[in-house]
Amino acid sequence: MFKQINSQFFNINSINGRKGKGCNSCETLHESIIEELQAKLAESAAIVENYWSRMPKLEIENVKLRQENLKLRQQNEAITIENDEFENDLFELVQENEEMVDSLERYERDLLNFKDLVRRVSEENESLLREV
DSSP: OHHHHHHHHHTHHHHOOOTTSSOHHHHHHHHHHHHHHHHHHHHHHHHHHHHHHHHHHHHHHHHHHHHHHHHHHHHHHHHHHHHHHHHHHHHHHHHHHHHHHHHHHHHHHHHHHHHHHHHHHHHHHHHHHHHO
């Protein structure tokens, strides 16, 4: 493909069909410019050829990177789901803990009430025993 491009542009001399007309120094200058342009074109074609030859490798690398990206996205999604489950579990544990604290406070109040009741009953018993 690039060799076709080169051959098309290298045939600039055929476009200049007026050889033999004009001054020799102009023709020499034109030929020198044409040679310089041909060299630059060949250099550019080599650069393009180099990039063109690297395209399959870059495409393969791109496919690998896309696959790795997909795998990482799937792992991220799995971790997100796991985090959500942990968050739900933690929320449930916090609720259970709050319920246990409430129960403990109720038991503590009941215990204090029971102690007070025992104290009063004990005092009443002592009072009754003194009377007897």
